[in-house]
Amino acid sequence: MIRIIFFALCFSAISCESKEVSTTHKEYLRWVGDIPFDPAIDNPEFELCHGDSNARQYFNFSQGFQYEGEKLALVQEFKSSYEPVGVDDSGLIRIRFLVNCKGESGRFRVIAMDNNYEEMVFDERITNQLLQITKQLDGWKILPTLDEPLDYYQYLIFKIEKGNVVEILP
Secondary structure, three states, X not given: OHHHHHHHHHHHOOOOOHHHHHHHOOOOOOOOOOOOOXXXXXXXXXXXXOOHHHOEOHHHOOOOOOEOOHHHHHHHHHHHHOOOOOOOOOEEEEEEEXXXXXXXXXXXXXXXXXXXXXXXXXXXXXXXXXXXXXXXXXXXXXXXOOOOOEOEEEEEEEEEEOOEEEEEEO
16 A cells, blocks of 8 residues: 555656655654644643544544534524625635544634635635634533543534525534
8 A cells, every 4th residue: 555655656746766755754644634733723721532543533423413402503603603794705614623522622724615616715704703603612512432432523614605604514
């Protein structure tokens, strides 16, 4: 598998030397999309109960929507807090984060795209509001197991039309 990846990287690069690949690589994430702690943007007081390598991805459990009151309660939080911004910005904004075994959230990451799925930057008044509301949500469920509660990844996708939130996924 490593050879296939190496050859694919070499094939797509203009020049490739094996010594560069073997000596300069960064530590790989466990899963694509894992969110490592970044001291420049993350709250140092937010801690995972079982470490980064044990945080469950959303495809690892089938417990339904992970918010108290389900999706209806979450949508209501945004409807009552979000103030539409009068701009032409339209597309999707995804906020991905972790929830620890205590139901606390942290390590928020935002990515946005237009309606053609091209990366874009939305008006900061939109992304900042959505991020702040998401950070203030306090109804994330604790996922119990036989031993102890789990840490897990969560995401919200906001469909934006002309500065208005028209849908929240999943």
